[in-house]
Amino acid sequence: MSPIFVIELYVFVLAGFVGYQVITRVPPLLHTPLMSATNAISGISLVGSLVAAGSGRGTVTTVLGVVAVASATINVVGGFLITDRMLRMFHRADPKPGAAKPPAA
Amino acid sequence: MRDLFIQAAYLAASVLFILGLKSLTKPDSARRGMQQAALGMLLAVVGTLVNHEIVD
Numbered sequence: 001m002s003p004i005f006v007i008e009l010y011v012f013v014l015a016g017f018v019g020y021q022v023i024t025r026v027p028p029l030l031h032t033p034l035m036s037a038t039n040a041i042s043g044i045s046l047v048g049s050l051v052a053a054g055s056g057r058g059t060v061t062t063v064l065g066v067v068a069v070a071s072a073t074i075n076v077v078g079g080f081l082i083t084d085r086m087l088r089m090f091h092r093a094d095p096k097p098g099a100a101k102p103p104a105a
Numbered sequence: 106m107r108d109l110f111i112q113a114a115y116l117a118a119s120v121l122f123i124l125g126l127k128s129l130t131k132p133d134s135a136r137r138g139m140q141q142a143a144l145g146m147l148l149a150v151v152g153t154l155v156n157h158e159i160v161d
Binding site for chain 2: 018022023025026027029030033034037038040041043044046047050051053054055076080083084087088090
């Protein structure tokens with residue numbers, strides 16, 4: 001086991017704990033925007049596809065990288081827009097007394 | 106120097122992602138948290154694009 005592998009194992013295990021603790025506290029009311037948000041955040045693979053598209057290791061790599069960048073960008077932008085729209089509907093449809101209201105968009 | 110900026114951008118992005126997911130525990134703070142997560146995504150993309158190999 002190389003030292004780098006051990007460090008990566010630490011990061012993996014600690015990230016698992018953080019994810020579990022964050023996700024279990026989300027109330028069932030917000031599970032649908034949680035799914036949408038995690039889908040949008042999983043578009044961080046856009047970073048990897050940017051590296052692949054820009055590495056310049058041949059035509060096949062570049063073409064596949066450009067396709068990956070386009071798909072990941074659609075996923076990220078659409079995912080965040082849809083999550084925001086969903087949460088806006090939550091504010092309108094579920095008014096609570098005492099909670100600060102955002103202005104109607 | 107540039108490598109340090111890239112690593113700092115990735116670290117800030119992951120912190121913003123975790124804070125954004127954490128804000129989903131309350132409906133009041135959910136929208137702001139998602140905007141934080143979107144800012145984190147922007148940081149990660151910008152941090153990648155300043156890499157030497159991609160944009161000269």
